[in-house]
Amino acid sequence: MAEPRWKKRPEGSNWGDFGPDDQKGRLNLLTPQKVLQGIAEVREGLAFCLSLPLDYPGGNAMNVNRLPPILRPLLRKGGVNMNYQYQWIQEGRPDVLSDDLAILHLQYSTQWDALSHVGALFDANDDGVPEPLYYNGFSAGGDVEGPSELEDCGIAGPIKPHSTSCAHALGIERMAETCVQGRGVMIDLHHHYGLGRTHVGYDQLMRVLEADRVEVEAGDIVCLHTGYAEALLGMNRNPDPAELERLAAVLDGNDSRLLNWITDSNLVAIAADNYSVEIFPAGHAGDCCSVMPLHHHCLFKLGVHLGELWHLTPLAQWLRANDRNRFLLTAPPLRLPGAVGAPLNPIATV
Template sequence: MAEQQTWPHHELGRKLNNWGRWGDDDQIGTLNFVTPATRVEAAGLVRTGKSFDLGMPFDKDGPFKAGGFRTNPQHIMTLLPSDTAHTKDGLISADDMIITGLQAATQWDGLAHAGYGGRFYNNVPAAAVNNFLGATRNSFHHAVERLISRGVLLDIARLKGVDRLEDSYEITEADLLAAEERQGVRVRSGDIVLLRTGSYQWFLEGDREHFLGNAPGPCLDTCEWLYEREVAALAIDNHSGEVWPSPIEGVTIPFHQVVIRDMGLTLGEMFNLEELAADCEADGVWEFLFCAPGLKVTGSAGSPITPIALK
C-alpha cells in the first residue's frame, strides 16, 4: 500500500482545530467570539457618521466569465409599470428578481464551503451538503446575526509603500504585525479583520482577467495569528481569499482548508476597501463599526453582501 502523503496545511489544521470548542452542535465557529459586549463596544466607534460601502455592484458586469461554476447576477423585471397601467386609480408598480450564485460578488464563504478528508467544520460529513436540502449543517444563515462587530482594516499595500501588492505576494504574520504597528491599532478577540492588498483596483479599472488571475493574499503563515487573536471573520479585497495560486504544489486553496474547515472562520472575498483605506490613512483611525450580515438563505454555503463600515 502506498504511504499516504502528509500535507503541511492539514498538519497545521490539526494544531489550530476548533472542533468541539463551542460544543458538538456549533455551526458558526469563530463568530462565537462576537458577543453582545463586543457589539456595544463596536457601536461606540461611530463618531462622525461617515459610512463606506465595501460591496461590489451586483449586476451582469461582475467579474466572472460565462461558462464557469460562478456566473454574474442576472437581473430580470417580472412586473413593469405598463403591466399595471390599467388600474382604476392610476397605480403603477414594478417587481423584479435575480438569478445568481450566492458567491457571485462581494461575499462570505460559510462553513459549508470548504473542507477536506470528507469533513467540514466541526466534524460535519460531506453528505450533510446535498442537492435536496443544501447545507443541512453549517449553513451560512446561522451566521447572520454575528456579522456585526468591530472592524479593523490592515492595509498591507500601504505598509509596503505600493498602490497594490505584486501578483501572488504571500502576506505573512510579520506583515500583519507590522501593519498593526504602523497604523497604531491592535486586533482583539471578536474583531472582523479587513485585509487590503490593492487587488480590487484591477476590477475598478475594468481588467476582470487580471482581477481573477494571480493574486496577493494571506498564506498559511498567518493562520496561527488569526487563531491566537481570536479573529471572528476575515475579509479580503482579492478574488481568491488567499494567495493565488497556492504555493503548495498540487494543492488548491490550502488557507481556506485550514481557516474554514479546521478553525471555523468565516471568510470574505472581493471587498472594495479603496475608499475606506484612503479615509483611514487620512484620519489615522483604522477601527470602525462593521456591518455585513448577508442573506438568510437556509441551507447555503455562502452569501452575497453589501458590507458597510461606519466611522
C-alpha cells in the same frame, strides 16, 4: 449534552470548544461587549458601503464557474410585469407596478463563505478511513448535500423539486442569525505593498501591524485592504485575466506562523477586497496538502468565516487620513437557508 460526531479532531482545530453541535464557530466570540466596542468607534456618524455592485467583476474571467447576475421581470396575467398598468385591465386605475427576479451565483461578487463552503477529508472516527467532513465534524452527503445529476446543476434547464442543494448544517443562515455586527479592524496592505502581486506571510503582516499601530483583539473582524476591488471597478465589468493575476496582496496560506497568528488572535472573521484572501492555488509541491490552506485552516478547522471582493478602498483611505484603523462593522449575509455562501452589503460606520 449531545455526543460529538467525531472521536478525534484535526490538529490545531477548535472543534467542540463551543459545543458539539456548534455551527457558528468563532462568531461565538462576537459578544454584546464586542458590539459595544464597535459602537464606541463611531465618532463622526459617517457610513461607508463596502459592497461592489453585484454585477462586478463582470464576465467570468475570474472564475469560469461563476456568472454575473441575471435580472428578469416577473410574469403577471400573461404579460411582462414591468411598468405594469392596472388600467390595462380596469380603466381609471393610476397604479404602475414593476416586479422582478434575480438569478444569482451567490459567490460571484462581494460575499461571505459559509462554513459549509470548504471541507476536507479527515479520519474523525479514528478507524483509518478519512471521510469528507466540514467544521465540527458535520458530514458531506448527510449534513451538506446536493443533487447528483448534472442536469440538476446550474441554470441550463428546469430545476426539479428534489434537486436543491442544501447545507442542513453550517448554512449561511447560521452566520446571518448572529447579525455579524461588531468592531472591524483595517489592515492596509495596499498602503505598504502597493497594487502589485505580493505574497504576505507572517513577517510581512507583522511589519504592517507595527507600522500602523494596529492591534487585533479577540472578537474583532479583520478587513484586509489590497486595492484589488478598486482596480476591478476601473475595468468596467471587463476584467483582463492576465492583469488579475498580477494584482494586489494575498495572504500566504503556506506560512504556518501566519496560520498560528489567526488561531492565537481569536479574530472572528477575515474579509478582504481581493478574490480569494490567499494565494490560489497554493503552490504546494505534490498533492498532499490543501490547495487553499488558509481556507482549510479558517473554515474547516477554526470556524472563521472568510469574505471576498469587499470594496474597502474609500474606507481605508478615510481611516488613514484620520489616523484610525477601527470602526463599527455591520455585515450580515443574506439569510438564505442551506446556502454555502451569500452576497452582502456590509456597512462601516466611523
